[in-house]
Amino acid sequence: MSEKLNVLIVEDEELARDLLKSYLKDHPLVNLLGECENGFEGVQKINEWKPDLVFLDIQMPKITGFEMLQLLDHKPDIIFTTAYDQYALKAFEINAVDYLLKPFPKDRLLAAIDKVVERQGKQDHQIDKINRLSEYSADGYLDRVVVKDRHKIHILLTSNIRYIESMDDYVLIYTNEGRHMKQNTMKFFESHLDPHEFIRIHRSYIVSVSQIEEIQQYEKESYVVILKDKTKLKVSKSGYKNLKEALDF
Incomplete structure (x- = not known):
C-alpha cells in the first residue's frame, strides 16, 4: 500500500x-x-x-x-x-x-x-x-433515537415517539414536536423498540401503544388505528393480530 x-x-x-x-x-x-x-x-x-x-x-x-x-x-x-x-x-x-x-x-x-x-x-x-x-443497539431496547437534520443533531426519547412511517430506505419518526427523517429500516425499529410499547400494525407503520385511542373497522376485515391526535393509520391483517396479542382483546 x-x-x-x-x-x-x-x-x-x-x-x-x-x-x-x-x-x-x-x-x-x-x-x-x-x-x-x-x-x-x-x-x-x-x-x-x-x-x-x-x-x-x-x-x-x-x-x-x-x-x-x-x-x-x-x-x-x-x-x-x-x-x-x-x-x-x-x-x-x-x-x-x-x-x-x-x-x-x-x-x-x-x-x-x-x-x-x-x-x-x-x-x-x-x-x-x-x-x-x-444498526446495532448496545443496550437492549432503545430509549432514544438520534437523528440529523442538516447541521443539527436531535436526540428523540422513544417515550415521545407517536408513530414511525416507512419511506423506502428511510423512516419518518413522528413526535409531538414534529417529524424527523432517519436512514434506518422498519425491521430495525421493530426489533429494537420495546414490543410492550410499540406495535407493528402495517408494513408502513409502527405505533406507540400509549398513543392509541381507538381501533375502528371500516370494511370487512379492514381496520384503522386512531391516535389521540386523531391521526388515522391503516392496519394490516398481521398488524391486527399483533394488536390483539399486545392489547389482549
Whole structure:
C-alpha cells in the first residue's frame, strides 16, 4: 500500500487520545488528521474530512459511538476502543475491522492497523458494513433515537415517539414536536423498540401503544388505528393480530 491512511480519533478521554496519538505518531502508513472528544464533533469531522479509518470509543457522553455511526454520510473503517468487553463479540459480528479493549499495548494497535491496510481496496461491502454497524443497539431496547437534520443533531426519547412511517430506505419518526427523517429500516425499529410499547400494525407503520385511542373497522376485515391526535393509520391483517396479542382483546 503506497498511500497513507487518513486517521481520525473520536474519544472523550484525553489520556486515551494522547496514548493513541503516541502509538500512531511514527507509523509510516498513518496520517493523523485530528481528534474529537465527543460524537457530535465526530460526525461533523468524519463527514467533512472523510478519513479512511476512525478509532472510535463506544461509551461517550452526549451520544454513543454506535449512535454516532447512524449519522454518518461518509463510511470509514472503524476500530472500536473501549474499556467495556461486553461489546467485543457484537463488534466483530457487525464487521468492525477490530476491537481494542483498554488498556491495550502498542503492538495490539499495530496489528489492528495491519487489518485495515489489508482490507483497503476491498470496499465492495463498505456501505453494507457501516449499515450493520449503525444498526446495532448496545443496550437492549432503545430509549432514544438520534437523528440529523442538516447541521443539527436531535436526540428523540422513544417515550415521545407517536408513530414511525416507512419511506423506502428511510423512516419518518413522528413526535409531538414534529417529524424527523432517519436512514434506518422498519425491521430495525421493530426489533429494537420495546414490543410492550410499540406495535407493528402495517408494513408502513409502527405505533406507540400509549398513543392509541381507538381501533375502528371500516370494511370487512379492514381496520384503522386512531391516535389521540386523531391521526388515522391503516392496519394490516398481521398488524391486527399483533394488536390483539399486545392489547389482549
